[in-house]
Amino acid sequence: AQKITQTQPGMFVQEKEAVTLDCTYDTSDQSYGLFWYKQPSSGEMIFLIYQGSYDEQNATEGRYSLNFQKARKSANLVISASQLGDSAMYFCAMTSTGANSKLTFGKGITLSVRP
Amino acid sequence: DAGVIQSPRHEVTEMGQEVTLRCKPISGHDYLFWYRQTMMRGLELLIYFNNNVPIDDSGMPEDRFSAKMPNASFSTLKIQPSEPRDSAVYFCASSLAVKTTEAFFGQGTRLTVV
Numbered sequence A: 001a002q003k004i005t006q007t008q009p010g011m012f013v014q015e016k017e018a019v020t021l022d023c024t025y026d027t028s029d030q031s032y033g034l035f036w037y038k039q040p041s042s043g044e045m046i047f048l049i050y051q052g053s054y055d056e057q058n059a060t061e062g063r064y065s066l067n068f069q070k071a072r073k074s075a076n077l078v079i080s081a082s083q084l085g086d087s088a089m090y091f092c093a094m095t096s097t098g099a100n101s102k103l104t105f106g107k108g109i110t111l112s113v114r115p
Numbered sequence B: 001d002a003g004v005i006q007s008p009r010h011e012v013t014e015m016g017q018e019v020t021l022r023c024k025p026i027s028g029h030d031y032l033f034w035y036r037q038t039m040m041r042g043l044e045l046l047i048y049f050n051n052n053v054p055i056d057d058s059g060m061p062e063d064r065f066s067a068k069m070p071n072a073s074f075s076t077l078k079i080q081p082s083e084p085r086d087s088a089v090y091f092c093a094s095s096l097a098v099k100t101t102e103a104f105f106g107q108g109t110r111l112t113v114v
Helices: none
Strands: A003-005 A011-014 A019-021 A024-026 A032-039 A046-052 A064-069 A074-079 A088-096 A103-105 A109-114 B005-007 B010-013 B019-024 B031-038 B042-050 B053-056 B065-071 B074-079 B088-095 B109-113
Touching: A003 A088, A003 A103, A011 A019, A019 A109, A024 A074, A032 A064, A032 A074, A046 A064, A046 A074, A074 A088, A103 B042, B005 B088, B010 B019, B019 B088, B019 B109, B031 B074, B042 B065, B042 B074, B053 B065, B074 B088
Parallel strands: A011 A109, B010 B109
Antiparallel strands: A003 A024, A019 A074, A032 A046, A032 A088, A064 A074, A088 A103, A088 A109, B005 B019, B019 B074, B031 B042, B031 B088, B042 B053, B065 B074, B088 B109
């Protein structure tokens, strides 16, 4: 079984500063994928970044980077130069490459960017 | 492509009524997921399909819930009879290869059962 854990309470960050959102996971599979999604107040789910378990380098997409520490089973999202529009709920998710390819989400973290 | 299309966007129904939520995935995507989102339980996976075949329905809460995918371009999630605790936002998502690429979500259906 796979499990995603996001335990941070609501996060606050000052505009233009960097922020790290924590995510830990648990799986018995050797090959898996990790994802981050953003859900603004309007409700849509927006894909941000993907990291494969065998990728040697941390994934980056613009201001988003994923701090992947395989031994610790953590996949933290780093947002650099925060913007007001980054205020949203952020979800970490994973899927395994085993027979069961379910895409499982964590509980999410609320991020508020202060001007 | 127009993305994943869900209908209706909002549904208000009375307890005991049948509710059918609809989803059109992105053309060519092999995987289709149904999620339910509530404040208390977060984003729960209800069921997912691969090539129109249900693979894992362990998240379906009760026999009142059923999902079908009669063809590659259409899926339904039915609740019969509906109850107030079913009130939630229901998302459909599709993916080309969920193991290595992202899933694309529809706009969701906000269901209110009164």
